[in-house]
Amino acid sequence: MAYDDGEQAEESGSSATTPDAGAEGQSTAAGALGKSIDTTRVYESILGDLQRQPALQIVKALKDQDVLGTDNLIADALKTRFSAGTGAYVAGLRSIDQLVGRERLQYLGATARLSESLIGTGTTSAWRTSLQVEGIMSQILKTSPLGSTTLSSVAADHIRRSLGATVRRQVYMTDWLAQVDAGRDLLSGISNRPLSLYRDYMVSLGNPPTLPELDTTLHSGRGVNGLLGVDALSSPAVHADADLELEVTDRIETDLLIPQQAGRLDALEDLRQALHSVDVKVVELLEGGWHVVEQAPPAAAEMVATCAVEALDRAIRAAAPDTEVEQWLPGSGRPEKEWRSVNGRLTRAARIRFIMRSRKKEARLTLSLADSLIATQEEVTSRAQAIKHASAGDLGRARCLLMTAESVLSVMFLCQED
Numbered sequence: 001m002a003y004d005d006g007e008q009a010e011e012s013g014s015s016a017t018t019p020d021a022g023a024e025g026q027s028t029a030a031g032a033l034g035k036s037i038d039t040t041r042v043y044e045s046i047l048g049d050l051q052r053q054p055a056l057q058i059v060k061a062l063k064d065q066d067v068l069g070t071d072n073l074i075a076d077a078l079k080t081r082f083s084a085g086t087g088a089y090v091a092g093l094r095s096i097d098q099l100v101g102r103e104r105l106q107y108l109g110a111t112a113r114l115s116e117s118l119i120g121t122g123t124t125s126a127w128r129t130s131l132q133v134e135g136i137m138s139q140i141l142k143t144s145p146l147g148s149t150t151l152s153s154v155a156a157d158h159i160r161r162s163l164g165a166t167v168r169r170q171v172y173m174t175d176w177l178a179q180v181d182a183g184r185d186l187l188s189g190i191s192n193r194p195l196s197l198y199r200d201y202m203v204s205l206g207n208p209p210t211l212p213e214l215d216t217t218l219h220s221g222r223g224v225n226g227l228l229g230v231d232a233l234s235s236p237a238v239h240a241d242a243d244l245e246l247e248v249t250d251r252i253e254t255d256l257l258i259p260q261q262a263g264r265l266d267a268l269e270d271l272r273q274a275l276h277s278v279d280v281k282v283v284e285l286l287e288g289g290w291h292v293v294e295q296a297p298p299a300a301a302e303m304v305a306t307c308a309v310e311a312l313d314r315a316i317r318a319a320a321p322d323t324e325v326e327q328w329l330p331g332s333g334r335p336e337k338e339w340r341s342v343n344g345r346l347t348r349a350a351r352i353r354f355i356m357r358s359r360k361k362e363a364r365l366t367l368s369l370a371d372s373l374i375a376t377q378e379e380v381t382s383r384a385q386a387i388k389h390a391s392a393g394d395l396g397r398a399r400c401l402l403m404t405a406e407s408v409l410s411v412m413f414l415c416q417e418d
């Protein structure tokens with residue numbers, strides 16, 4: 001295997017609650033706040049965990065001084081305005097990040113949970129989770145004797161560089177998005193859920209991790225990166241602001257697409273060979289998608305997105321025939337409600353679990369990647385049909401979809417035990 005080098009989002013109201021709104025307005029605002037934030041419970045619980053760590057005594061002092069900006073966040077929430085408070089909270093986290101020492105990994109995990117509890121699933125929580133992923137990866141690469149696997153020391157060093165570069169791209173992207181988000185909800189559950197499951201998968205790795213586990217971590221990480229690009233470029237705020245769309249597109253090109261292209265090409269021949277044995281049409285669809293990217297015709301975004309999803313679905317159907325899946329399901333332990341869709345056909349989830357039946361924890365992550373890919377493709381197609389010319393952002397989003405599809409296929413058909 002070759003390696004490269006290296007929604008619940010708060011909705012901003014158009015205006016603050018006015019005095020005329022009276023008790024009803026205050027009750028509505030407080031009710032909305034209560035659904036997303038129980039500051040006393042969440043703050044005290046998580047920061048209490050942190051304070052038990054010797055190097056994190058500073059957190060209590062920072063909390064007491066409201067360096068995290070929580071008071072502002074609450075005040076804005078009560079006025080149905082979140083952006084200023086969120087900015088203060090993010091700035092506070094950046095300040096604390098510089099002070100944490102030996103307990104950094106525990107701290108990152110706690111602030112990831114804190115961010116999701118305070119603000120919900122979105123850009124800030126993705127940023128904190130990506131930092132947690134980077135911390136976990138750093139620990140794995142420092143402590144796991146990768147060279148004691150079937151790999152040579154040179155190959156093990158190559159994997160270290162590749163995995164490190166992949167998670168750093170996640171951090172670069174989410175860190176920048178957190179800086180420019182300003183309450184605009186640039187990321188959603190489309191990328192947050194796969195990113196969280198990616199973190200959970202890394203926590204579950206053996207010591208030392210097996211070669212298929214390392215391969216899965218690498219290709220899944222690339223898939224998550226692709227979804228981060230897709231999600232950001234799908235944001236209504238990006239669609240509504242041509243300058244922001246250009247800025248986000250340029251950043252995704254620089255931080256995700258160009259760096260990952262080398263790794264994609266390195267693994268491409270192995271993926272082609274694996275997919276040829278599944279369905280040669282899948283290879284043709286992927287190659288057709290990249291050809292459209294190069295030509296960039298007016299309908300490129302829709303065409304590329306269709307190629308990406310059709311390649312994934314065709315491979316899944318070919319590798320999981322109805323008869324074999326139906327024979328496997330009764331003894332699989334999966335509930336019957338998961339077997340078939342409302343139209344009576346076998347679900348995509350059932351087929352993926354069949355293909356990955358000997359890799360259950362990998363199947364859960366792969367399902368999340370595939371589900372987000374399909375959900376986003378539908379939005380890409382809908383938007384492409386409503387506009388006459390695809391923007392640079394639309395093309396970038398389609399490229400991210402295609403790269404994600406290849407990553408998911410790589411996890412299913414390349415990252416297997418010998």
